[in-house]
Amino acid sequence: xxxxxxxEMLVSARTQRRRARADLRxxxxxxxxxxxxxxxxxxxxxxxxSFGGWAFPWVSLYWLVAGSLGYVAVARYYRRxxxxxxxxxxxxxxxxxxxxxxxxxxxxxxxxxxxxxFAGMALLTFTVWLIPGFAPIVAIGAGLVALAWVERxxxxxxxxxxxxxxxxxxxxxxFDNRLYFSAWYQSIADVTVLGLIxxxxxxxxxxxxxxxxxxxxxx
Amino acid sequence: MTHPTVxxxxxxxxxxxxxxxxxxxxxxxxxxxxLKDALDLTDGNLSRHLxxxxxxxxxRITKGFEGKRPRTWVxxxxxxxxxxxxxxxxxxxxAERFASAEVVNDAGxxxxxxxxxxxxx
Numbered sequence: 001x002x003x004x005x006x007x008e009m010l011v012s013a014r015t016q017r018r019r020a021r022a023d024l025r026x027x028x029x030x031x032x033x034x035x036x037x038x039x040x041x042x043x044x045x046x047x048x049x050s051f052g053g054w055a056f057p058w059v060s061l062y063w064l065v066a067g068s069l070g071y072v073a074v075a076r077y078y079r080r081x082x083x084x085x086x087x088x089x090x091x092x093x094x095x096x097x098x099x100x101x102x103x104x105x106x107x108x109x110x111x112x113x114x115x116x117x118f119a120g121m122a123l124l125t126f127t128v129w130l131i132p133g134f135a136p137i138v139a140i141g142a143g144l145v146a147l148a149w150v151e152r153x154x155x156x157x158x159x160x161x162x163x164x165x166x167x168x169x170x171x172x173x174x175f176d177n178r179l180y181f182s183a184w185y186q187s188i189a190d191v192t193v194l195g196l197i198x199x200x201x202x203x204x205x206x207x208x209x210x211x212x213x214x215x216x217x218x219x
Numbered sequence: 220m221t222h223p224t225v226x227x228x229x230x231x232x233x234x235x236x237x238x239x240x241x242x243x244x245x246x247x248x249x250x251x252x253x254l255k256d257a258l259d260l261t262d263g264n265l266s267r268h269l270x271x272x273x274x275x276x277x278x279r280i281t282k283g284f285e286g287k288r289p290r291t292w293v294x295x296x297x298x299x300x301x302x303x304x305x306x307x308x309x310x311x312x313x314a315e316r317f318a319s320a321e322v323v324n325d326a327g328x329x330x331x332x333x334x335x336x337x338x339x340x
Contacts, residue, residue, distance in 0.1 A: 014241075019257065021245050023257075
């Protein structure tokens with residue numbers, strides 16, 4: 001076999017893989033879903049305002065229900081897309097990691113993690129006290145990193161990591177200033193901005209979505 | 220040391236079959252129509268290649284219905300993944316041998332000789 005032929009076959013295989021990967025990607029959908037969910041959650045952060053104590057955690061309840069439904073919607077969308085386009089990747093790891101992170105942020109896994117000395121306490125501190133209300137948004141970013149791994153998308157991995165950092169910083173700022181009312185109002189603005197970032201990224205990914213022509217026509 | 224061509228697997232080394240497995244390496248599964256469009260093949264041609272890959276145990280073919288429409292899904296097996304990895308490795312070895320042979324040949328040529336790099340000092 002000639003070397004140039006080997007090189008040609010390598011390039012051809014790489015091109016096929018790249019095309020298949022492009023056809024598989026649908027990052028825009030989870031970005032839009034969780035962006036909209038984040039935007040809708042913003043007014044609920046105002047209800048956290050309370051005098052002399054913690055109010056009922058409507059935000060936590062909202063994220064528990066809406067976040068879980070969000071992942072169900074994402075899983076259903078990927079399945080539908082697979083039927084339309086004719087090629088599908090397994091998003092199960094993303095959905096499992098995403099849902100796991102949501103449960104983690106609500107402390108549902110903490111009793112289990114308490115079995116590990118110090119780890120449970122650290123996690124409880126993180127989820128309940130350190131970034132109240134922001135933990136689910138951090139979890140969305142971390143979930144996106146898992147999706148990036150599934151879809152082998154470097155840009156989404158970078159975006160998800162940066163988004164998680166920004167959401168964490170917003171939560172830490174809130175925690176530092178939680179005794180001031182301005183911090184509560186600031187948290188509403190922060191959540192709105194974070195939601196807008198997700199939605200904007202969703203539209204950008206949608207614009208560069210390269211689905212086959214027949215699938216575009218079918219959808 | 221054996222020549223890398225010895226390690227080439229005749230089943231997957233064929234260009235179209237390599238393309239089929241390359242697509243499947245990225246996906247959980249792909250349907251017959253997608254593979255046909257992606258690789259620009261006829262129904263008969265794709266069927267023949269899939270049959271060869273299935274007989275070698277490199278792909279798994281599942282036939283079913285979606286509504287009233289028949290649908291054929293193809294997925295790569297563990298054996299297929301391993302074969303694809305080995306094939307890529309062998310192809311890279313061949314390409315690298317060629318590249319290093321080129322360097323040796325270029326170094327052996329006298330400046331100004333026919334075929335020598337005119338920019339080389």
